[in-house]
Amino acid sequence: MDLIEEEVLVQVCNHCGNSVAFGSGRFVNRIPDFNDFETRIFYERKYPTGDFVCESCDNNSLTGNENE
């Protein structure tokens, strides 16, 4: 059962919930999030089931300038 869960990626950004699937416009620049579900809960991701971070959310997390 665990094996199946690992093989099926949830193609959603775990910050904003936008789809990063092929054809969404965010497919090319999506970044795989290697954290597990519990870690995403800990960091208070709004969409912890998502296995990716989209480009705009990744820029925010790298710079820490979300409020600017």
Ligand SMILES: [Zn+2]
């Ligand atoms: Zn996002």
